[in-house]
Amino acid sequence: MADNGPFAGLVRRFYLEHRTGPRPQIASYLSEVEPAQRDELLKLLLAVDIECRQQRGELVCASDYQELGPDVPSLVSRILSDAERAGTPVPSTLIAPQADHLVATVIRSSDPSEPEKASSTREQHVGPYRLIKSIGEGGMGAVYLAEQTAPVRRQVALKLIKTGMAGQEVLRRFQAERQTLAVMDHENIAKVLDAGSTDDGRLYFVMEYVPGIPMTRYADEHRLTLNERLELFVQLCRALQHAHQKAVLHPDI
Structure with a gap:
């Protein structure tokens, strides 16, 4: 090197x-x-x-x-x-x-947080879930592709609150997020499957893992017409409408 x-x-x-x-x-x-x-x-x-x-x-x-x-x-x-x-x-x-x-x-x-991240995905388990790899990160938590090992075996997405994020306001927001997602019931919104806390008190929740690619890439690679792209967009809007009807607004949209 x-x-x-x-x-x-x-x-x-x-x-x-x-x-x-x-x-x-x-x-x-x-x-x-x-x-x-x-x-x-x-x-x-x-x-x-x-x-x-x-x-x-x-x-x-x-x-x-x-x-x-x-x-x-x-x-x-x-x-x-x-x-x-x-x-x-x-x-x-x-x-x-x-x-x-x-x-x-x-x-x-x-990045001093990287050794923790690397070690955390190396055969670490959160309850019945084995962390496989990091697939995303937000302000409060990190999202992992994980494998549920019991009572059934399947891949899931697990969001785990970050180490050191123990303030009452952060915990309240994280709990509110998982409760909000739990009440969603729409085919285009991933469902919450489980929630809990680790042995050291870090909150987490588990959702369906939906592999895929960005909608714009899908449209480009499949050479979709304008009408076909609009049909996809309408599906997205219907999912957002469902969230809005539950009084939920996404801050990034």
Whole structure:
């Protein structure tokens, strides 16, 4: 990994900027190295950018990277398609074979919460649920793909309140969120299956795991007509209407 050494500082700074502020501009980082080095650095920064955005639950599209050159959107499109077929988030190795080790090392050394996250998914159980991998993160909690081991075996999505989030207001909001989701009864809203707390008092709730891809990507890849896209949009609106009828408004919509 010695030949990746010159990029470690840039990748670390890019990651920290991503986690603590607005999304950083890849192009500005590329301008800091010699032209001959930019292709290699670009792949490393793409690995970090896509991973950070997926962890926040953002929609990642190939068109987001048009300003980086004519070949970059097609590269990202292939990466997203490969990950979709595998049914997993985008791994760093799909972007650059050497990225996995460097990116993982940079993230662990840059973020004190990462060792906890890495160890927490390594054969950790929350009640009858075995955590498999992190699939999202919000202000109060982290969401994991998990496997229920008893009384039935199935994959679920488990939201676990973050370590240290023990304030009464945070606990009240987390409990309110899981209660709100529990009263939803619509085919396009994932159902709450279970709830509880860990041995150390961290609250969690469990929902249906619904694998899939963003609706816009589905529409593009299946070449849907305008009317077909509107039919999908209407389905989404009906789910939102159901939530609104339960007096629930999503702050991100």
